[in-house]
Amino acid sequence: MADLLPLAEAQARLLALAEPLPIERASLIDAAGRWLAADIAAHVDHPFADLSAMDGYAIRFAELPGPWRVTQEVAAGAMPTAPLAPGEAARIFTGAPLAEGADTILIQEEAARDGGTLRLSGEGPPANGAHVRRQGSNFRTGGVVLNAGDRLTPPRIGLAAMAGYAELPVRRRPRVALLSTGDELAPPGAELKPGQIHESNTPMLAALLGSEPANLILHSPICDNFEKLRAAIAAAAADADILVTTGGASVGDHDLVRPALEAAGAKLDFWKVAMKPGKPLMAGRLGDCTVLGLPGNPVSAYVTALLFLKPLIARLGGAADPLPRTVRLPLGQSVPANGPRLDFLRATIADGTVHPLQSQDSGALTALAQADALLLRPPHAPAADTGMFADVLILA
Structure with a gap:
């Protein structure tokens, strides 16, 4: 489980952990x-009958160039009062049904009417059936x-x-619990004590999921205390279909999420993915809940949520194709060779080309806030020149 999984394999294994909800x-x-x-x-x-696509007159195409006698008027929501006899026309409006016998619309801009007599004043309809929306089309x-x-x-x-x-x-809408961990976290807007930072992952991920069909359960951050973390994980998972933790997923002395998950009864399927940012990522099951442990660095949390959390919600929601789709765009500037992990570079799109931003620090949200795309660089990809095409994930 300590081996780095390729992204596609990790996504497939995560989605296999969950079944669509009732x-x-x-x-x-x-x-x-x-x-x-x-x-x-x-x-x-739909349409329920042959309908006029234009304001004008319903006629028989074979009777062009007329003249005709206007014998009835049909508006949308009404029905013709009688079939059209030879030489007759019906005044008609957009969305109204054609009377029996009519097959074409003479638009009003090409018609001249004198009382009950209608004459052609323009070129007329180009073909039989012109300006008619056919029943069931x-x-x-x-x-x-x-x-x-x-x-x-x-x-x-x-x-x-x-x-x-x-x-x-x-x-059913999945219930998604968000739980951040770390002694250093203070609520947004709170006065910071020495060594603290404002907790940004929960509001960021909640905003990311704001347009998703899920019911969010937001938990207060949990400090780096093993027993408190174990208890919080167990309680959150009992009331959720998906439990998302952020932070504490690496291998440091204060990274307690993995052992706390296992102590709470979770069975982890994988840990660590061959991607950058976002390598320390966990997935498993705890009772009826699918558990997803995201990295604590904000950029890593956001990228992994895009690639794993949103597809997991879609999987529970019954999506036919839950994974995000990339597009191919030309590079607006050259990029260097890549290392051994799939890299997601924060980038902008200008004039149809993609431009990686200078800062790619996984802890700095400034570049991500400026980005409107992620540029994918495959493992061990050689340097690429301006104009070469690359896979790009568009950010909403």
């Missing part, structure tokens, strides 16, 4: 941002519109509503 039904608003737990099929056709009754594991983005919520749903099957 299914519940949630309103469309409450389901937003979560993952669909089952395929859903449309309850209706969006989806048909019984057709699958969303798949299990899809993230319920705003457009997908709208699509579900359009397909006839007021509620959707989703997984």
